[in-house]
Amino acid sequence: xxxxxxxxxxxxxxxxxxxxxxxxxxxxxxxxxxxxxxxxxxxxxxxxxxxxxxxxxxxxxxxxxxxxxxxxxxxxxxxxxxxxxxxxxxxxxxxxxxxxxxxxxxxxxxxxxxxxxxxxxxxxxxxxxxxxxxxxxxxxxxxxxxxxxxxxxxxxxxxxxxxxxxxxxxxxxxxxxxxxxxxxxxxxxxxxxxxxxxxxxxxxxxxxxxxxxxxxxxxxxxxxxxxxxxxxxxxxxxxxxxxxxxxxxxxxxxxxxxxxxxxxxxxxxxxxxxxxxxxxxxxxxxxxxxxxxxxxxxxxxxxxxxxxxxxxxxxxxxxxxx
Ligand SMILES: Cc1cc2nc3c(=O)[nH]c(=O)nc-3n(C[C@H](O)[C@H](O)[C@H](O)COP(=O)(O)O)c2cc1C
Numbered sequence: 001x002x003x004x005x006x007x008x009x010x011x012x013x014x015x016x017x018x019x020x021x022x023x024x025x026x027x028x029x030x031x032x033x034x035x036x037x038x039x040x041x042x043x044x045x046x047x048x049x050x051x052x053x054x055x056x057x058x059x060x061x062x063x064x065x066x067x068x069x070x071x072x073x074x075x076x077x078x079x080x081x082x083x084x085x086x087x088x089x090x091x092x093x094x095x096x097x098x099x100x101x102x103x104x105x106x107x108x109x110x111x112x113x114x115x116x117x118x119x120x121x122x123x124x125x126x127x128x129x130x131x132x133x134x135x136x137x138x139x140x141x142x143x144x145x146x147x148x149x150x151x152x153x154x155x156x157x158x159x160x161x162x163x164x165x166x167x168x169x170x171x172x173x174x175x176x177x178x179x180x181x182x183x184x185x186x187x188x189x190x191x192x193x194x195x196x197x198x199x200x201x202x203x204x205x206x207x208x209x210x211x212x213x214x215x216x217x218x219x220x221x222x223x224x225x226x227x228x229x230x231x232x233x234x235x236x237x238x239x240x241x242x243x244x245x246x247x248x249x250x251x252x253x254x255x256x257x258x259x260x261x262x263x264x265x266x267x268x269x270x271x272x273x274x275x276x277x278x279x280x281x282x283x284x285x286x287x288x289x290x291x292x293x294x295x296x297x298x299x300x301x302x303x304x305x306x307x308x309x310x311x312x313x314x315x316x317x318x319x320x321x322x
Pocket of ligand 1: 018019020021022023042043044070071072094095096116137140141142143144169170171172190191192193194196282283284285286
């Protein structure tokens with residue numbers, strides 16, 4: 001299976017592992033890129049030195065296969081961005097804002113430029129910035145996501161993209177989801193949560209177990225974590241597997257703000273103890289279909305093989321295909 005993004009990003013399979021803040025490791029990114037997909041580092045919360053070390057460690061595991069780095073535009077750290085350009089990251093992805101001049105600098109450094117949007121209104125600015133690939137991220141997505149369901153957003157972004165390929169993000173965890181996204185006009189998948197439930201993801205065991213245990217409908221889209229962290233996030237909320245923390249504070253953010261002095265130390269203690277009741281179990285609504293922790297490289301091949309099987313089956317419904 002080849003789509004337009006394979007040539008643009010220099011990859012074999014149209015499966016990308018989303019950049020996820022501080023939750024990517026050289027092992028994860030290299031496993032995905034090494035298997036023919038695209039592994040992407042998050043940069044949020046990482047300074048220039050840390051990011052530079054990560055990129056060099058990733059390259060050492062990968063030879064010349066491409067990989068990417070994500071920058072959240074309103075939180076972009078200029079020194080980290082400059083280091084990423086100097087390290088010649090092959091793919092640079094922007095999200096949560098107009099990539100504007102950053103996109104031009106990434107292109108001048110030789111990178112392919114990708115921009116994730118959560119609304120149709122963000123598309124014109126991304127196109128004006130000259131991005132090579134768009135990502136439509138539906139509200140199903142883990143971590144910060146917007147409010148529009150993928151099935152509504154993706155076809156609209158494809159129609160507005162003036163021919164630029166569009167990746168689908170939010171709730172895709174297997175080949176069935178990838179095939180559905182392709183049917184809606186996507187050129188591939190941008191998957192976060194599925195790649196958290198892997199041995200290579202540098203997140204806690206309790207978090208991975210919660211993703212595997214979650215059923216459909218077990219995530220919440222909440223402003224409580226941003227209030228806890230003291231970081232307002234315009235246009236989005238955190239999607240996470242529901243737990244005692246979200247049961248208590250989702251929808252009661254003002255009450256939480258009044259009690260931060262006591263709640264924060266309890267949550268920080270829970271993080272040290274890997275206590276799934278209180279930590280932010282960031283994950284998309286596709287968690288309900290994730291049933292195992294599986295090596296990231298193996299997942300890339302399995303997702304593509306299943307998508308091909310689904311597409312073949314659908315083709316036979318109308319008398320075409322193998
Ligand atoms: C733990 C976590 C952290 C994330 N951090 C970022 C980030 O730093 N920047 C970003 O653009 N998207 C981030 N995302 C969202 C992903 O880019 C992607 O849109 C999302 O994971 C897709 O939905 P899925 O998780 O259902 O696959 C994050 C997602 C998760 C699960």
